[in-house]
């Protein structure tokens with residue numbers, strides 16, 4: 091008797107399904123089993139054990155992502171971003187499931203003047219970044235067939251993310267001041283979700299990957315692009331430096347991620363960030 095394997099989407103498990111990336115994954119793969127925080131706390135080993143089955147591909151999108159608040163809540167950040175991934179990795183290794191875990195550009199110190207590659211040394215400068223690095227290390231150590239995927243500057247264009255905020259400020263204000271001294275890789279959550287689904291079909295991919303839309307921009311440049319794409323005057327966006335918006339967590343000045351590892355693995359390159367932004371605004 092031949093037993094056919096269930097389709098991959100039936101074996102996909104999405105944690106953090108109520109968040110930006112988790113939500114887009116479930117939209118693109120509606121057969122996946124999605125768990126929001128109320129359904130599954132990834133720091134709870136018994137709860138994790140109850141949902142992961144042999145052969146599953148677990149896409150971990152659950153995380154503590156409040157970068158500023160993490161400075162005063164390190165225990166909460168390390169629980170979700172360090173302990174949670176360790177619990178998932180241990181369970182995946184135990185039952186024979188595969189874990190794909192999301193991480194961040196903030197594991198880097200931000201001092202480069204060329205895109206960060208997966209081989210570059212980490213050195214987070216914030217509690218959030220340190221907690222995410224702890225999660226990476228736990229996953230790579232405990233689950234030998236897991237992948238860690240670093241992404242950056244993720245938006246969907248709604249729910250108060252950066253792009254949504256610029257759309258709102260364009261309606262509310264004559265001019266908007268936006269920081270021009272941080273460079274990164276703006277990434278459309280829909281493109282990231284599609285890339286993760288491609289990766290889910292590629293068990294032999296490298297263990298550490300970077301996945302962002304290509305190119306680079308400052309927040310100021312991204313804000314101007316939002317204005318341009320909707321036909322507003324981009325000169326209403328004015329550059330300022332980070333000292334104009336002091337925040338508890340100092341952001342890396344440079345956190346552009348290289349897609350070398352992604353492309354070398356034969357995975358489909360992401361489109362340039364500006365084309366992705368255009369699509370995001372058209373999709374609204």
Ligand SMILES: NC(=O)c1ccc[n+]([C@@H]2O[C@H](COP(=O)([O-])OP(=O)(O)OC[C@H]3O[C@@H](n4cnc5c(N)ncnc54)[C@H](OP(=O)(O)O)[C@@H]3O)[C@@H](O)[C@H]2O)c1
Pocket residue numbers: 105106107108109110111112126127130131132133150151152153154155169170174192193194195222240241242243244245
């Ligand atoms: N957003 C970005 O710009 C960005 C950049 C680089 C990397 N990343 C990484 O990409 C991944 C996805 O980010 P995202 O933007 O989709 O984040 P998000 O929108 O903040 O979603 C994260 C989700 O995880 C949930 N969560 C928190 N603690 C949990 C726990 N212990 N158990 C289960 N669920 C928990 C959150 O629930 P509550 O809302 O109830 O807390 C939230 O629904 C994360 O690993 C993040 O570090 C994001």
